[in-house]
Amino acid sequence: MRTTEGESRAWLLTEVEAYDSELDLACHASKGRTTRTEVLYRAGGVWYVYLCYGIHEMLNLVTGPVGHPAAVLIRGVAGINGPGRLTKRLEIDRALNGKPAAPASGLFLADVGLVVSPRRIVATPRIGVDYAGPVWARKKWRFYFEPSAAELPGAR
DNA sequence: CCATCGATCGGCT
């Protein structure tokens, strides 16, 4: 959910990708603590937004305890597929980097009570991380599900 | 300082 100039909008989160620890060669923290990755080492609950390919803003939620770099890349919501398209449509950029995932920052998560059976959730290798080598590139840490019309925001 | 490359996307062959 997001608030922009008083306007509130809601999206159903449908696709994410996990990045965990310095051991994960696909995780930016695999290169250690740097100016860019510092946010990943904070306590979970803050946004990590960076520029990819010089064009796309990537939105991630930091998820680990203090000192343990881990994050979830927000890859898609109902109606918007692709992490780059998502940030463009939601007008999200690096200004949000390091900000809390709370109403004060304008972008936060809300539990709407939707229960998704595990059998509906598909797990696949992460996208675009072949450079991480076979072990890490093959881990099935991308997850998504296809929401039904009745599950979309605003449906009744 | 300079070179490399990327958690992508849209357009074209």
Added chain:
DNA sequence: GCCGATCGATGGT
């Protein structure tokens, strides 16, 4: 299926 766009973080000279 391939390729270029576009730029900041990173690492080496």
